[in-house]
Amino acid sequence: xTQLTPLADDTFVALLEAVPDAMVCIAADxxxxxxxxxxxxxxxxxxxxxxxxxxxxxxxxxxxxxxxxHRAGYVADPRPRPMGAGLLLAGRRRDxxxxxxxxxxxxxxxxxxxxxxxxxxxxxxxxxxxDPERSGQSTESFIYLVSHDLRAxxxxxxxxxxxxxxxxxxxxxxxxxxxxxxxxxxSEHMSRLIDxxxxxxxxxxxxxxxxxxxxxxxxARIAAELQRREPDRRICFTIEKPVQVLADRRxxxxxxxxxxxxxxxxTSGRGDASIEFGTARSEDAAVCYYVRDNGxxxxxxxxxxxxQPFQRLHSARDxxxxxxxxxxxxxxxxxxxxxxxxxxxxxxxxxxxxxVDGKESA
Amino acid sequence: xxxxxxxxxxxxxxxxxxxxxxxxxSNILNEVVVMRDGAEAxxxxxxxxxxxxxxxxxxDLNLPKVGGLEVLRKMRADKRTRLIPVVVLTSSKLDEDVLxxxxxxxxxxxxxxxxxxxxxxxxRALGAFWLLMNEPVPGIGPESD
Numbered sequence: 001x002t003q004l005t006p007l008a009d010d011t012f013v014a015l016l017e018a019v020p021d022a023m024v025c026i027a028a029d030x031x032x033x034x035x036x037x038x039x040x041x042x043x044x045x046x047x048x049x050x051x052x053x054x055x056x057x058x059x060x061x062x063x064x065x066x067x068x069x070h071r072a073g074y075v076a077d078p079r080p081r082p083m084g085a086g087l088l089l090a091g092r093r094r095d096x097x098x099x100x101x102x103x104x105x106x107x108x109x110x111x112x113x114x115x116x117x118x119x120x121x122x123x124x125x126x127x128x129x130x131d132p133e134r135s136g137q138s139t140e141s142f143i144y145l146v147s148h149d150l151r152a153x154x155x156x157x158x159x160x161x162x163x164x165x166x167x168x169x170x171x172x173x174x175x176x177x178x179x180x181x182x183x184x185x186x187s188e189h190m191s192r193l194i195d196x197x198x199x200x201x202x203x204x205x206x207x208x209x210x211x212x213x214x215x216x217x218x219x220a221r222i223a224a225e226l227q228r229r230e231p232d233r234r235i236c237f238t239i240e241k242p243v244q245v246l247a248d249r250r251x252x253x254x255x256x257x258x259x260x261x262x263x264x265x266x267t268s269g270r271g272d273a274s275i276e277f278g279t280a281r282s283e284d285a286a287v288c289y290y291v292r293d294n295g296x297x298x299x300x301x302x303x304x305x306x307x308q309p310f311q312r313l314h315s316a317r318d319x320x321x322x323x324x325x326x327x328x329x330x331x332x333x334x335x336x337x338x339x340x341x342x343x344x345x346x347x348x349x350x351x352x353x354x355x356v357d358g359k360e361s362a
Numbered sequence: 363x364x365x366x367x368x369x370x371x372x373x374x375x376x377x378x379x380x381x382x383x384x385x386x387x388s389n390i391l392n393e394v395v396v397m398r399d400g401a402e403a404x405x406x407x408x409x410x411x412x413x414x415x416x417x418x419x420x421x422d423l424n425l426p427k428v429g430g431l432e433v434l435r436k437m438r439a440d441k442r443t444r445l446i447p448v449v450v451l452t453s454s455k456l457d458e459d460v461l462x463x464x465x466x467x468x469x470x471x472x473x474x475x476x477x478x479x480x481x482x483x484x485x486r487a488l489g490a491f492w493l494l495m496n497e498p499v500p501g502i503g504p505e506s507d
Contacts, residue, residue: 144456148424151453151476156376159478163383184477191476198455 021119026055028113030071042122044094055118060092075114078107091120099124144201147194154194158187196309196324203331208248215289216241218253219277222260235267240278243289245356251332252356258325259291259352265321266350267295286355294349303342329354366493368394369416371403371433372451373425380478381420381451381485388486392417392493400428404436407443415446418492421468423452423459431462438467445499447492451484 016023022039026032032050040047043058050057055071056064091101102121107114161183169177216239223237245252260275267273275293282288298306298313305311309327329352330340337357344350368385372378378396385394395416397403403425407415419437423430430450437443449470450463463471472488475481 148453148456151474152374152377155380155474155476155478155481158476159376159380159481162478188477194476 019119021121024050024055024058024118024120025108026071026116026118028075028115030054030056030068032057033115039120042093042120043091049094058092060090060098061096063090071116074105074116075107078105078114078116091122140201140204143197144205147197147201150194151191154187154191158184158191161187192324193310196328199324199328200309200331203251203328203335206248206251206335208251208335210246210248212244213247213249213252214241215243215245215252215256216277218249219256219260219291222253222257223275223277226260226264230264233264233268234271234273235264236272236274238274238276238278243277243279245289247336247356252336255329255332255354256291258329262325262352263291263293263295263350265295266297267293270295280353282353282355288353288355290351290353292349292351297344297346297348297350298342299346300344303344306342307340326352366392367414367416368392368489368493369403369406369419370394370396371398371400371419371421371425371430372396373398373422377422377474380481384482384485385489387482388489390486390489390493392489399426400430400433402427403433404428407437408440415443417447417498418489419446419448420451420488421448423450423454423463431459431466434463434466434468447496447499449488449492451488 016036022042023036024039025034032053032055035047035050056067059067089101089103090098092098100123102123104119106117108117161180164180165177220239263275277291280288280290302313307326307330310323312323333340333354338355340354342352397406421430447469450468451472453474455473460471472484
């Protein structure tokens with residue numbers, strides 16, 4: 001193990017330690033001459049384990065064979081590759097796991113020959129980057145991007161059908177117009193399904209900003225908004241407040257919104273509708289929160305299906321909807337480390353419970 | 363009379379056709395110039411051949427060659443195009459796209475609705491606001507440069 005004297009300079013070492021990227025300097029013979037603390041962290045090695053080792057120790061097995069050749073090629077024609085033009089490659093950690101890395105290279109001339117300095121950035125979390133270790137996350141990014149792209153052809157479907165109705169309705173005749181209307185309706189339905197995919201992918205990628213939230217205050221605000229939108233409906237709201245929890249405000253409000261929307265919708269047939277928000281103790285004595293209504297209810301045999309996306313227990317004719325509100329609510333509650341469940345009976349209303357752990361769960 | 367051309371930067375031929383029809387149907391009869399990628403749009407804007415600059419730009423973000431945000435950046439960095447109203451009209455509702463658009467000087471950000479009647483109404487409202495109601499930037503027109 002040789003320390004290269006020109007690099008042992010205090011200022012240089014301090015600088016090396018201060019840069020945010022992992023830095024690995026490689027001597028002309030391909031052995032690691034110097035690393036910084038960020039590199040130790042990124043690759044999971046102590047620096048004493050790395051100094052003097054061939055740099056291929058940090059390259060995934062599959063790419064190792066070709067690496068020495070690439071390295072020699074770079075030293076023969078060393079052009080700096082700035083970060084922006086850096087390559088997306090893979091790195092190998094001490095435990096043999098791999099990650100997507102952006103690597104930029106530059107050459108340093110020293111008395112001992114040309115050193116190659118590599119700056120390495122973990123790119124696993126970048127949108128659209130495929131990472132062997134976090135394929136779940138890359139799937140979510142993929143879904144997000146695809147959902148966007150699906151909207152354009154859908155707009156064309158809906159658009160041309162509406163134009164057909166608008167300008168060629170006479171030629172189409174009643175039956176033809178009916179079909180065109182079905183294309184419009186199906187496009188809208190698909191658009192809502194895509195919105196759910198987007199929402200799902202957004203929630204699963206969202207960082208939770210946990211803070212104290214008054215669920216009662218949020219519920220009251222949502223209830224007032226529902227009432228404002230349909231002032232003719234008479235609903236008796238009973239809302240317990242304050243109800244303090246630790247949660248991500250925006251996401252947990254979406255849960256309340258979806259549950260209250262649901263209660264509002266399924267009580268639409270009743271003259272004496274009532275909706276209640278409050279707290280209770282669940283079986284394991286943890287505090288849980290509930291939204292109760294005296295509306296249409298559901299057959300408890302299908303209670304498990306309620307929280308599945310696109311599942312509906314009522315016909316679209318009676319109660320329109322996409323069957324995604326409760327699935328979203330479940331996803332958000334589970335991201336908070338909580339759970340959701342429901343009780344109800346046909347014609348006897350429904351109660352939706354959830355818990356909030358207050359900590360993020362993976 | 364100042365120039366009232368609309369520049370539509372849109373690579374999707376269906377969105378182009380639907381946008382043009384929505385303008386026509388709302389009796390917005392201004393000339394609409396269509397550029398189908400970001401490089402074309404920049405070439406058109408900086409042609410310097412006396413072509414009048416548009417009174418309004420509808421800019422998609424996801425474009426071939428040069429993306430919409432880059433078009434916006436380049437426009438805002440040049441005094442000839444710095445003040446032209448730009449409405450970003452896109453499918454994206456990614457926070458980074460919305461923020462990026464405003465940071466780079468977009469005047470408005472509108473997400474294209476999927477339902478055509480909503481889309482047509484959005485196009486009509488944009489045209490009506492930016493071309494009729496909104497007071498144009500003095501000097502944007504044939505004689506400005």
